[in-house]
Amino acid sequence: MNKVYATTAEAIADVDDGAVIMFGGFGSAGSPTNLILALAEKGTKDITAISNNIGLGDKLDTLCQNKQIRKFIGSFPIRATSQRPDLLYQAYLAGEVEIEVVPQGTMAERIRVGGAGIGGFYTPTGIGTSVAEGKEERVIDGVRHLLEFPLKADFAFIKAYKADTMGNLVYRMSTRNFNPIMATAARITIVDVEEIVEPGDLDPEAIATPGIYVDRIVKGPKHDLHGFE
């Protein structure tokens, strides 16, 4: 069960049109840039992209430019300030993409329960807002809650600092963010890593993603991306 792939192209070879893909990262930190660029190159269409943000320090807007995205689910679909053109927003206004904007904590928990075999959960977040539209409400201990359902995906594209060959992962600082939970919620998890080491080289107490959640590993260059720029 060798999980190490030589190229990003091979690692994403079966990511076909219509795929639901989770992308890790928050801004540039922990974004799987090499896998995103490979996906742009491959040209997979009609993607449902699940990501905290898009074009906010990350390279996901490249997929917009290529008109590869059909639907975007995330907490920051739109940038407040625009240093680059806001491609998803333009596509949205043109009626070319669907957007589901989700509170960040609800999104994180929906992904986590997607990997955890939980059917749904009640959160007080979003009560009385447009997020609540069409959702069930329930009062628990006197507090109004919304019923939220799991998010799952065909693929998770994630970024880690180091992987061992069994797929155990460690992250660096704020690059962890959505990566570990997305790894649990997809049928196939593919990791863009800076370094590949042998089993036993990582501290078992600091492994944030156990190897059983990881299917494919590709080592790639680290890109010089800057926060939200």
Added chain:
Amino acid sequence: MNKVYATTAEAIADVDDGAVIMFGGFGSAGSPTNLILALAEKGTKDITAISNNIGLGDKLDTLCQNKQIRKFIGSFPIRATSQRPDLLYQAYLAGEVEIEVVPQGTMAERIRVGGAGIGGFYTPTGIGTSVAEGKEERVIDGVRHLLEFPLKADFAFIKAYKADTMGNLVYRMSTRNFNPIMATAARITIVDVEEIVEPGDLDPEAIATPGIYVDRIVKGPKHDLHGFE
């Protein structure tokens, strides 16, 4: 905000009769033995104890012996084999304590959501069993689920390997178990640790309990307890 206490007696001084207390540990591993023995000494009565097990390698059955427990919530209330007398079981048969037996995964998740501000969740675990009695059922994606509610406590008694003075904790191997989630679900979290270090001495990537969840730290001896014996 000094969190380090000199003695276990001081650290648990306000644990009054009727307290709901979570106890970390699985078997002897990660059980807060020094705090349990201090509680036995203090004599707090009518405790609701939430723990994976009792008298299964741990010293919690000392609290049974002293008739301090009114209710026990856990996944292993009863031992399959009895090397020691099964004190909780005897008290149960005598009608002296109430027992709520909970599937271990449901218990872990109820504690986690107790700390996470989530009102409840749906799990397929327990469907068609006595665990489902009195609980709401809901079919999600064709699968029957039970609605489960959070577990919270007045106090969490947990055990860690090392703490820094800000309350950041690291665990050793299988001693982690219920300790990190219990730390989030109690009003006051008290930690029995083997070693206290300075902030910055622990690897920020390996801290399994961030310090904001910890209120009191007491250094104590490590006991020579053996698994389930």
Added chain:
Amino acid sequence: MTSMGLSRELIALRVARELRDGMVVNLGIGIPTLVSDFIPAGVTVIFQAENGILGYGATTADENEIDWDLINAGGQPVTLLAGASFFHSADSFCMIRGSHIDLTALGALQVSEKGDLANWMVPARRMGSIGGAMDLAVGAKRVIVAMEHITKTGEPRIVKTCSYPLTAVGAVDLIVTNLAAIQVTPAGLVLKELAYGVSPEYVQSLTEPVLIPAPDLREMDL
């Protein structure tokens, strides 16, 4: 009109006066980000960033110090303090939703007299970004809004009912603007403090709901 009263920095300074030793604090984007520059002497607070950091330090522009793997939730490179830790996004929102954050300061587009908060979408744009704001507004023990008192076109931001899409209902505890500090109470909005040179009448004229002058209404102590 918006140039009257306090600068953005002084609004942040006033918000910082609410910090107490040992508090766990999450700062939103905009004016709130500046709060970390004005922590009162003798007060140590722990900053949480929803992208998975507890205990980060100052933002940095020092090329030798910048590490783009360490950014706050506003995308700025930050430094790390001793005792910091990292965690994933689901764990981060356990902290936030689970009421383990003592105080959050958020920007706003509108706040209602009931403490409803609108801060994620300008309706004309038809779409916006929620980020962590809804969870923070619902989960933090105390929610302070830091904003300009009126819009660029002179409309009140403190309104009877928010016309902009809501972030959370009844969530705001204290509003700090360039003109005043206003507490949200069950009885209504209580005018607690005024910026130097600003009259209660002037603040009321730029505020849609009726303000209740506090018995101890005073000039803001900065």
Added chain:
Amino acid sequence: MTSMGLSRELIALRVARELRDGMVVNLGIGIPTLVSDFIPAGVTVIFQAENGILGYGATTADENEIDWDLINAGGQPVTLLAGASFFHSADSFCMIRGSHIDLTALGALQVSEKGDLANWMVPARRMGSIGGAMDLAVGAKRVIVAMEHITKTGEPRIVKTCSYPLTAVGAVDLIVTNLAAIQVTPAGLVLKELAYGVSPEYVQSLTEPVLIPAPDLREMDL
């Protein structure tokens, strides 16, 4: 009667034949624990323990090797393999409930013809311990029961309907006993393999529901 057929070790050996390279496996208490002693040559499996270990190795009785901070879910000290990791109980049951465990082997008191499992409580005792069994039975991709075919008093354990409190409904895929290997199918219980020297008629006489002989019914290959 229970002394007929396979020993506990041979039952475990037969269960171990179901292991495939790369599988993630959780072993219950009792006969299942022994499965790890019979991993087929050339097969590498990853053992998960619900108390928060992935990738542990053999149990150990070596005084120099025993570390009581490293025990499996049966309370036994184990060794650690390269690539192991640790996590807390909620994360552990994300793995289990979330179908990330390929195979679990569990002990049983009774199994019904529909694959219902009863393994946590003898009714006469009025209380029992569930542990991780309910989550494992519901969450693992494949559930194998390893048990004696009949009770000590000669009652069938494979029954039409469980009279003992259930652990899970329709959860069991394969039953391995000292007498036979029986597959749970929508059509009923299929008798796949017999222990050496055991006849189909004998197995049926100790089994409450009707067994369907498999077209390729054969002696267990051990």
